[in-house]
Amino acid sequence: MAPHRRGDHRAQSPSPAQSPSRGGRVARLRRTLLAGLVAAAVAVPVAGAARPVDVPAPAPAPTVPLGSATPAELTARYAAAREGLRAAERAADAYGAHRRAASLRRMAGPGRQFLSFDGRDGGRSVEAVGDLARADRIAVLVPGADTGPDSYGRFRAGAVALEGTLRRELGARAAVVAWLGYRTPGTASAASLTPGRADQAAPGLRAFVEELSAAKPRARITLLCHSYGSVVCARAASSLPAAAIVLYGSPGAAVDSVTDLDTPATVWAGRAANDWVADVPHLRLPLLxxxxxxxxxxxxxxxxxxxxxxxxxxxxxxxxxPGSVALDNLARIVDGREPSRA
Structure with a gap:
């Protein structure tokens, strides 16, 4: 979902007596879909041939499962992904997608720790922040709409802030994994209003968490699922080997209750006071x-x-x-501590 400037204020929610009827909410949701379709129809011609999904990239080299996640094994994985990033950078430059090439150049920089990278179909990546080999607390960040290689810096900044809070403020041996394992929908698109992309993403997220759990069987794994990413996590949740699943800034998880997630994990939810997602109607309507x-x-x-x-x-x-109440509480959940309550 699209950024919301700090300090913006939404209208106060109506009391139950003033709440719109179900018919009004349905009409509002349909108007939202129509607006998304119109925006997409306008955006596609403007993007033209240089749409992010169209930028070519070579197929990545095959990777083997993590195994025991030793320092030597991880170093080899990071080096292989770096070569893939550099090859994708060259392809993007040759294509004329210079913004993509510049972002990939930064991603391939010294000290970066990508477990995997695939530049095709808009780009997929998994990056570790912190010492994954020694971590006994692992957070997996699952992003929402409008996240991709071209905007990757914003996503990574959150991972860096969380890892720093865990290490400096809580003294945890922690790593944060920025999992960009799917083609996220654009906010102004019909895809952002349906669970279709989440259905496509869920098997990959489930496979990654299972692989991570097998490689780090003693680590506490927490999924932090932002915005549309909460739909992805919900689709992957069943029997997932995670201690906690956190849904924040969520438009809904495409289920009616925690019970429907069929997960042994503790499920947390939070929403900031000035998050516009509070105004999204909470309905599910059949389409095709x-x-x-x-x-x-x-x-x-x-x-x-x-x-x-x-x-x-x-x-x-x-x-x-950095320094936010939400960040502090998310770090506490990752470390297995009680957060402050809403």
Whole structure:
């Protein structure tokens, strides 16, 4: 989902007596879909041939499972991914996608630790921040809409802030994994209003977490799922080997309750006071066979059944901002501690 400037304020939610009827909410959601379709129709011609998904990249070299995640094994994985990044950078430059090439050049810089990279179809990557070999606390960040190689710096900044908070403030031996394992939808697109991309992404997320758990069987693994990423996590949640799943800035998880996630993990939910996602209607409407519009119940609704944490007064993109209430509480959940409550 798109950034929301810090300090923006949404209108106060109506009381139950003033709440719009179901028919009004349905009409509003349909208007939202129409607006997304119109925006997409305008954006595609403007993007032209240089759309991020169209930038060519070579196929990555095959990788083997993590095994025991020893320092030597991880160093080899990081080196192989760096070569893939550099090859994709050359291909992007040759194509004329210089913004993509510049972003890939930064991603391939010294000290970066990518477990995998595939530049095709918009780009997929998995980056470790911190000492993954020695970590006994691992957070897996799952991003929402409009996250990709061209905007990767913003996503990584959140991972860096979280790892720093875990290490410096809580004294944890922790690593943060920035999992960009799917083609995220654009905010102004019809894809951001349906769970289709999440359905495509979930098997990859599940496979990665299972591989990570097998390589680090004693580590506590937490999924931190932002915005549309919360739909991805919900689709992957069943029997996932994670201690906790955190849904924040969520438009809904495409289920009615925590019970429907079929997970042994503790499920947390939080939303910042000035996050515009609070105004998203919480409905699920059938579209074509096998598809639906909307993401259903609000994870911060008490009836959903998640445990709540305080997320402060930031906006939609402020949850991992350094020094924020949300960042502190997310770090505490990753470390297995109790956060402050909403």
């Amino acid at each position: 066979p096998g598809s639906e519009l909307g993401f259903g119940a609000d994870p911060v609704d008490r009836a959903f059944g998640a445990r709540h944490f305080a997320a402060g007064d930031g906006g939609h993109s402020d949850y991992l901002a």
